[in-house]
Amino acid sequence: MVRMSSDDPFALALAPPPNETAVEKDARERAEADARKVSDAIDEQIRQERTALKKKKKPVKVLLLGQSESGKSATLKNFQLHYARGEWAEERASWRAVIYLNLIRNVIHVLDLLLREMSLSLSEGDKRPGTSNADYFSDSDFDALSPAPAYRFTDKHRLLKLRLAPLRRVQADLEKRLGPGSLEVRSTTATSASPFDTTDKQGSVPHPREFGINSTNGWRSALDKLRPSQKDDGRPDSAHRRREEENDEVTDVLVGCKEDMKNLWEDSVVKQILAHRKSKIEDSPGFFLNDIDRIGSHDYEPKDEDIVRARLRTVGVQEHRFVMEEGIGKEWILYDVGGTRSSRATWASYFDDVDAIIFLCPISCFDERLREDRRVNRLEDSYQLWRSVCSSRILAKTQVILFLNKCDLLHNKIKRGMRVRDYIPSFADRKNDTLTVMKYFQQHFKEISKLVSPEPRPFFIHFTSVIDTKATAATLSVVEESILRTHLRNADLL
Ligand SMILES: Nc1nc2c(ncn2[C@@H]2O[C@H](COP(=O)(O)OP(=O)(O)OP(=O)(O)O)[C@@H](O)[C@H]2O)c(=O)[nH]1
Ligand SMILES: [Mg+2]
Numbered sequence: 001m002v003r004m005s006s007d008d009p010f011a012l013a014l015a016p017p018p019n020e021t022a023v024e025k026d027a028r029e030r031a032e033a034d035a036r037k038v039s040d041a042i043d044e045q046i047r048q049e050r051t052a053l054k055k056k057k058k059p060v061k062v063l064l065l066g067q068s069e070s071g072k073s074a075t076l077k078n079f080q081l082h083y084a085r086g087e088w089a090e091e092r093a094s095w096r097a098v099i100y101l102n103l104i105r106n107v108i109h110v111l112d113l114l115l116r117e118m119s120l121s122l123s124e125g126d127k128r129p130g131t132s133n134a135d136y137f138s139d140s141d142f143d144a145l146s147p148a149p150a151y152r153f154t155d156k157h158r159l160l161k162l163r164l165a166p167l168r169r170v171q172a173d174l175e176k177r178l179g180p181g182s183l184e185v186r187s188t189t190a191t192s193a194s195p196f197d198t199t200d201k202q203g204s205v206p207h208p209r210e211f212g213i214n215s216t217n218g219w220r221s222a223l224d225k226l227r228p229s230q231k232d233d234g235r236p237d238s239a240h241r242r243r244e245e246e247n248d249e250v251t252d253v254l255v256g257c258k259e260d261m262k263n264l265w266e267d268s269v270v271k272q273i274l275a276h277r278k279s280k281i282e283d284s285p286g287f288f289l290n291d292i293d294r295i296g297s298h299d300y301e302p303k304d305e306d307i308v309r310a311r312l313r314t315v316g317v318q319e320h321r322f323v324m325e326e327g328i329g330k331e332w333i334l335y336d337v338g339g340t341r342s343s344r345a346t347w348a349s350y351f352d353d354v355d356a357i358i359f360l361c362p363i364s365c366f367d368e369r370l371r372e373d374r375r376v377n378r379l380e381d382s383y384q385l386w387r388s389v390c391s392s393r394i395l396a397k398t399q400v401i402l403f404l405n406k407c408d409l410l411h412n413k414i415k416r417g418m419r420v421r422d423y424i425p426s427f428a429d430r431k432n433d434t435l436t437v438m439k440y441f442q443q444h445f446k447e448i449s450k451l452v453s454p455e456p457r458p459f460f461i462h463f464t465s466v467i468d469t470k471a472t473a474a475t476l477s478v479v480e481e482s483i484l485r486t487h488l489r490n491a492d493l494l
Contacts, residue, residue, distance in 0.1 A: 102286030286311030
């Protein structure tokens with residue numbers, strides 16, 4: 001029995017009345033039990049509200065997956081363009097250097113093709129098709145070249161070699177300053193499409209075999225290297241002045257080479273060489289040769305479309321935060337990963353905590369091979385990757401949205417007369433038009449999902465050309481809504 005201190009007012013107030021009858025006692029105890037029930041219910045309600053609040057505050061997490069050059073970063077840029085205008089405006093000027101580098105690469109590639117043909121024309125009988133510097137660009141890899149026609153080289157071509165030479169130094173300088181993302185990977189063998197183990201018995205996340213750079217500020221780490229810095233008091237420091245001078249020097253060289261770059265790109269012999277190689281440099285990542293006038297000017301300011309088209313390879317996993325409209329699920333985190341085969345081992349560590357995956361497959365690439373492994377057809381690699389994602393038990397309940405991307409390039413290829421069945425025999429004698437091809441690929445993705453998913457998985461498919469920012473804005477608002485619904489359902493808020 002608990003003894004109450006007679007002078008504790010609280011204890012006195014709670015103590016039963018001294019002359020309590022049995023009936024009074026029963027009534028009092030019932031009243032106390034009822035009060036306890038109400039109090040417990042209030043406690044439970046508070047606990048539930050706290051959990052719900054925590055869930056509400058949990059950011060919506062989205063993982064962008066797909067092979068290298070599938071358009072993951074370009075999709076992310078579209079998100080940034082619509083949901084992070086401030087950040088987008090801040091980064092605009094820094095993209096100029098990436099666009100310069102992309103353009104210079106185009107020019108050097110074309111120049112090297114020209115020089116190679118010139119040197120071959122001097123050593124008759126050695127007209128073998130080769131690859132020289134050409135593997136940066138996605139020439140149709142399966143086309144064997146017929147013997148080259150006799151080109152009429154003139155002094156103009158020899159002069160172009162000299163006059164465009166300064167661009168090589170600028171290219172090397174920009175690559176150094178932008179870091180590994182500015183370089184594409186080279187072909188190696190023994191790579192696997194899906195390094196993450198999807199058949200893991202316990203369903204645990206396997207250890208990544210290779211760690212990438214885990215950057216929380218996206219491509220800013222690369223772009224920052226080009227941005228002039230400031231001292232704490234806002235005044236430019238010496239590093240700021242040096243970077244500004246370097247940036248000015250790059251612009252000066254580029255502007256100085258403008259007419260020669262145009263002369264090269266518009267030259268009739270160069271056109272013949274490219275036509276003979278069946279080279280569609282126009283379709284390659286970061287193609288800016290048709291914009292020399294605009295870009296080669298001192299007051300060039302990158303347009304939104306230029307930034308989305310600019311190519312900077314993603315190294316490691318980059319995290320981007322977005323703040324959407326007010327309300328539940330207003331904070332989003334998008335993870336943009338490097339898509340080359342050796343980068344894929346890092347993906348699995350993000351699998352167990354994402355609300356949705358946007359998986360990108362560039363369906364225009366049915367005739368291309370992977371840069372990192374020239375033996376592998378790009379579309380086949382995407383199918384394998386999709387198979388791994390769908391069959392993953394950890395991802396069984398994760399919402400997956402499929403972007404069949406680069407539809408613009410697919411359409412261009414079909415218009416140029418490329419026949420899908422020459423590369424994909426199972427396409428057989430279906431009608432070789434863009435819509436039929438799109439539907440055929442779509443069907444294949446659906447079938448893979450049906451076949452290998454651990455449980456039925458409804459998913460959305462969007463046909464996209466993510467460099468088209470207007471059309472992509474409409475797609476993203478649909479995607480945003482459906483991801484948000486899943487997020488709320490996961491948080492038991494619907
Ligand atoms: N024409 C066209 N180009 C596209 C499309 N989507 C992306 N690109 C371009 O293709 C190039 C590669 O796109 P990225 O977004 O860098 O590819 P990624 O998937 O992030 O590649 P990694 O970072 O290497 O994994 C860029 O220059 C894009 O602008 C598209 O739908 N159409
Ligand atoms: Mg990327």
